[in-house]
Amino acid sequence: VSAFLSRQAEELTRQLSEAEATILALVSGQIDAVVDASGQTLMLLSNAQDALRTSEQQYRQIVEATSDGILKLDDAARIVFVNQRFAEMLGYETREVIGKSLFDLKSPAAKVIGAETLEQRLEGATGDFDATLRHKSGSNISVNVACSLLLDANGQATGKLAVVRDVTARKRLESAQLEAELRFRRIFDSGIAGITVANLSGVVSEANDTFLAMVGYTREELRSGRVNWAHMTPVDWQAASSAALQEVHANGGARPFEKEYLRKDGTRVPVLVGVALLDESRHLTIVADLTARKLAEERRQATEEANRGLEDQLRQSQKMKAVGRLAGGVAHDFNNLLSVVVSYSELAILDLAKGDPIREDIE
Amino acid sequence: MAESFIMTKVKNGTPRLSIRLYVAGNAPNSLRAIANAKAICDERFPSGFKLEIVDLLQHPERALADGIIVTPTLVRLAPLPLRKVVGNLSDSSQVLLVLAGP
Numbered sequence: 153v154s155a156f157l158s159r160q161a162e163e164l165t166r167q168l169s170e171a172e173a174t175i176l177a178l179v180s181g182q183i184d185a186v187v188d189a190s191g192q193t194l195m196l197l198s199n200a201q202d203a204l205r206t207s208e209q210q211y212r213q214i215v216e217a218t219s220d221g222i223l224k225l226d227d228a229a230r231i232v233f234v235n236q237r238f239a240e241m242l243g244y245e246t247r248e249v250i251g252k253s254l255f256d257l258k259s260p261a262a263k264v265i266g267a268e269t270l271e272q273r274l275e276g277a278t279g280d281f282d283a284t285l286r287h288k289s290g291s292n293i294s295v296n297v298a299c300s301l302l303l304d305a306n307g308q309a310t311g312k313l314a315v316v317r318d319v320t321a322r323k324r325l326e327s328a329q330l331e332a333e334l335r336f337r338r339i340f341d342s343g344i345a346g347i348t349v350a351n352l353s354g355v356v357s358e359a360n361d362t363f364l365a366m367v368g369y370t371r372e373e374l375r376s377g378r379v380n381w382a383h384m385t386p387v388d389w390q391a392a393s394s395a396a397l398q399e400v401h402a403n404g405g406a407r408p409f410e411k412e413y414l415r416k417d418g419t420r421v422p423v424l425v426g427v428a429l430l431d432e433s434r435h436l437t438i439v440a441d442l443t444a445r446k447l448a449e450e451r452r453q454a455t456e457e458a459n460r461g462l463e464d465q466l467r468q469s470q471k472m473k474a475v476g477r478l479a480g481g482v483a484h485d486f487n488n489l490l491s492v493v494v495s496y497s498e499l500a501i502l503d504l505a506k507g508d509p510i511r512e513d514i515e
Numbered sequence: 516m517a518e519s520f521i522m523t524k525v526k527n528g529t530p531r532l533s534i535r536l537y538v539a540g541n542a543p544n545s546l547r548a549i550a551n552a553k554a555i556c557d558e559r560f561p562s563g564f565k566l567e568i569v570d571l572l573q574h575p576e577r578a579l580a581d582g583i584i585v586t587p588t589l590v591r592l593a594p595l596p597l598r599k600v601v602g603n604l605s606d607s608s609q610v611l612l613v614l615a616g617p
Contacts, residue, residue, distance in 0.1 A: 170599055170601070173602075174584070174585055176602075177601040177603075182587075182601070182602035182603045183544065183586070183601070184538070184543070184586050184587065185542065185585065186585050187575070187579065187584050187585065192575045192576045192578070193575055194539055194575050194578070194586070196539060196542065204541065204542065
């Protein structure tokens with residue numbers, strides 16, 4: 153009996169010291185919650201509630217500060233919560249959007265494809281996809297939607313959380329970039345001029361067919377990195393070329409200048425070169441083949457020389473003509489005088505007798 | 516919300532020390548108690564321990580079953596007898612006295 157009593161006493165002492173410790177912890181503010189002895193609920197003490205409220209406020213601040221739209225959808229895709237950003241994105245007030253179905257905000261233009269994808273995508277629990285929503289003003293908004301399931305404590309789905317990012321500007325930029333690229337590609341492929349992209353060590357990474365034909369390299373050789381400005385610039389042009397390159401790096405571009413390139417077979421091709429810096433490690437070069445122009449120039453020079461010869465001949469003949477005409481005139485005058493002399497001589501002969509000694513002189 | 520979870524560190528066989536910490540979600544004393552419990556176990560019981568965290572906000576029914584009246588409360592399950600420490604466990608010497616005691 154005494155052993156039993158002493159065990160009882162021990163147990164009571166332990167319980168007492170536990171109760172004491174609990175009270176001490178309560179007084180020193182180390183307790184967050186008290187278990188409601190009647191039910192199975194937890195009563196949070198006020199400082200704990202404050203802390204929870206602060207934590208909730210922090211979450212709300214995060215939700216409102218983000219540049220993405222955040223939506224909570226119920227299982228019928230009805231909007232039960234939106235942040236300010238989502239409403240702004242579509243030009244609504246938050247209260248106008250609450251209760252609407254996400255499908256109501258879909259762009260009608262994207263209905264055929266959009267209707268399926270949006271519903272199907274929402275059906276599939278998670279992941280992200282692109283969609284088109286309609287702004288209150290009627291314009292289309294391209295968005296990327298990232299979806300995740302919301303689960304309750306028992307793991308049952310209660311709805312979906314969607315994070316919506318406005319990608320309209322990005323899409324517009326992408327299409328502008330695409331167009332610019334296409335435009336450049338057209339110029340590149342047009343064959344108007346040779347166009348290359350080369351890195352700083354002179355290796356040509358891109359070139360159009362016009363350029364390759366100009367310098368006599370194949371596309372395979374280009375691909376294997378064997379086309380290099382260093383090999384294509386003749387020694388006597390290197391100083392001028394490096395001066396031009398320095399200008400390019402100083403000013404971002406150089407005025408077009410004439411030079412010569414060495415073809416793969418060693419022959420030279422006269423060219424007009426324009427260089428512009430593409431980015432910090434590559435430049436764009438536009439090359440016009442001057443062979444035809446040089447040829448035309450030479451031909452013009454030859455023709456000019458030939459013409460000059462003809463001119464001289466003409467001038468000579470004109471001189472001769474003038475001399476001739478002068479001679480003719482002189483001859484005519486002389487002839488007139490002569491005919492008078494002849495006539496009078498003949499008349500004189502008629503008056504002379506045969507055998508007259510003067511007759512022979514006159515004849 | 517802190518999910519209920521078990522953190523175990525075992526070197527050989529079953530750990531001698533097995534404790535359970537009852538908390539109330541992310542309430543400040545609860546978070547402090549979790550951090551303190553982990554630190555004490557890691558530092559003072561390097562040979563191994565089993566630490567279970569039970570969030571009574573998610574599982575209030577477990578409180579009555581284990582005779583818990585406030586959170587945070589730490590219960591030593593093994594070695595027996597059961598011992599309890601109430602509060603945020605910032606007095607590590609007192610916690611250690613209970614965990615390593617009879």
